Amino acid sequence: MSKIKFAVLPGDYIGPEVMTEALRVLNVAAGKAGLTLETTVADVGGAGIDNHGKALPDSTLDVCRAADAILFGSVGGPKWESLPPKEQPERAALLPLRKAFNLFANIRPGLLYAELTDASPLKTNRIPEGIDIVCIRELTGGIYFGQPKSTTTLDNGEQQAIDTMVYQTSEIERIAEVAAVTAKARGGRVCSVDKANVLETSVLWRKTVIDYFAKNHPDLELSHMYVDNAAMQLARDPNQFDVLFTENMFGDILSDEMAVICGSLGMMSSASLGTEKNSHGHPFGLFEPAGGTAPDIAGMGVANPCAQILSGAMMLRYSFGQLELAEQIETAVRKTVTEDGLRTGDIAFGRDPVGTTAMADAIIGNL
Ligand code: NAD
Numbered sequence: 001m002s003k004i005k006f007a008v009l010p011g012d013y014i015g016p017e018v019m020t021e022a023l024r025v026l027n028v029a030a031g032k033a034g035l036t037l038e039t040t041v042a043d044v045g046g047a048g049i050d051n052h053g054k055a056l057p058d059s060t061l062d063v064c065r066a067a068d069a070i071l072f073g074s075v076g077g078p079k080w081e082s083l084p085p086k087e088q089p090e091r092a093a094l095l096p097l098r099k100a101f102n103l104f105a106n107i108r109p110g111l112l113y114a115e116l117t118d119a120s121p122l123k124t125n126r127i128p129e130g131i132d133i134v135c136i137r138e139l140t141g142g143i144y145f146g147q148p149k150s151t152t153t154l155d156n157g158e159q160q161a162i163d164t165m166v167y168q169t170s171e172i173e174r175i176a177e178v179a180a181v182t183a184k185a186r187g188g189r190v191c192s193v194d195k196a197n198v199l200e201t202s203v204l205w206r207k208t209v210i211d212y213f214a215k216n217h218p219d220l221e222l223s224h225m226y227v228d229n230a231a232m233q234l235a236r237d238p239n240q241f242d243v244l245f246t247e248n249m250f251g252d253i254l255s256d257e258m259a260v261i262c263g264s265l266g267m268m269s270s271a272s273l274g275t276e277k278n279s280h281g282h283p284f285g286l287f288e289p290a291g292g293t294a295p296d297i298a299g300m301g302v303a304n305p306c307a308q309i310l311s312g313a314m315m316l317r318y319s320f321g322q323l324e325l326a327e328q329i330e331t332a333v334r335k336t337v338t339e340d341g342l343r344t345g346d347i348a349f350g351r352d353p354v355g356t357t358a359m360a361d362a363i364i365g366n367l
Pocket of ligand 1: 014018073074075076077078090094265266267288290291292293294295296297302303304305307346
């Protein structure tokens with residue numbers, strides 16, 4: 001491999017600011033490894049609406065289709081909030097992208113450095129060593145997409161709404177495989193979260209997971225937890241988990257809970273992997289910060305670029321198989337924030353904050 005070819009979708013508000021810095025870092029890291037970046041930038045979200053009339057323009061989709069991965073910023077903000085919900089940037093850009101590339105596996109590291117535990121709402125003495133877990137969420141099935149889904153008026157005039165939770169074995173097995181591969185590169189422990197005491201889909205989920213791990217990954221430590229207990233345990237003692245994995249709606253809630261527990265959105269990256277392989281034989285994926293467009297600080301040059309940079313590192317790992325390069329970037333970010341003590345405003349805690357570009361400069365220095 002000599003070229004890393006990906007689509008760059010910066011989005012809105014702080015999206016382009018942090019994307020610029022992420023690309024600078026990725027360029028330096030790739031250059032050191034003798035690789036060149038081949039990137040095509042395209043509008044998405046509010047920028048797509050303003051310049052092309054829709055949040056995911058066809059031309060942007062074409063750019064993504066021609067690439068091996070998507071590095072995504074974030075979309076939305078006050079400028080487009082009066083649009084009908086279906087046309088709002090986040091919904092009208094991310095959902096079709098998930099659909100177009102069958103992005104079925106969402107991987108969110110819950111990583112909080114020991115030096116940043118003040119950012120967590122948990123008492124710091126509960127997490128002296130910080131937090132290091134991963135949450136894997138099934139992203140294309142379950143109650144968000146199951147049919148029938150409708151609202152009807154009954155004979156007595158009442159309204160009735162129906163959502164349907166559906167899973168089939170193959171959908172459960174493929175997300176179980178992502179959890180297993182992730183756990184193998186970490187502590188080897190997987191906790192599958194379900195509601196098998198109430199839901200049929202969860203009974204199938206648990207049985208499928210047990211059978212799949214017994215057959216394919218007997219070396220891993222597999223446990224199961226009901227979702228209500230998982231929500232409590234995550235707040236009580238997050239580090240009891242290594243890899244958490246679960247279905248779509250439970251994962252939506254638990255991964256957001258995890259983000260809050262880990263403190264700053266400016267540090268949190270994520271990956272959504274598709275079913276298709278890219279031209280290098282690795283999963284096509286979309287990589288993005290866990291946070292939004294932060295309109296309150298946009299244009300001020302103070303946004304934390306780390307989440308976007310770490311999303312770039314995840315892209316190198318998952319969609320290009322560049323494990324060493326990804327680790328070098330992650331180490332440079334960690335060193336900058338912890339040993340060097342450079343902090344943007346969101347993670348400053350009394351220190352003098354640095355701006356977006358200075359933070360990226362320091363990370364490049366550490367590379
Ligand atoms: P947000 O994540 O944008 O901001 C929440 C808080 O976190 C703000 O105080 C913000 O300043 C801070 N923050 C977030 N990222 C930061 C960073 N990199 N550096 C420093 N501080 C950071 O959430 P919100 O305010 O609820 O949403 C703003 C807009 O973003 C909305 O339109 C929402 O729909 C959109 N959004 C988009 C995505 C996405 O594109 N995937 C995700 C979430 C929210």
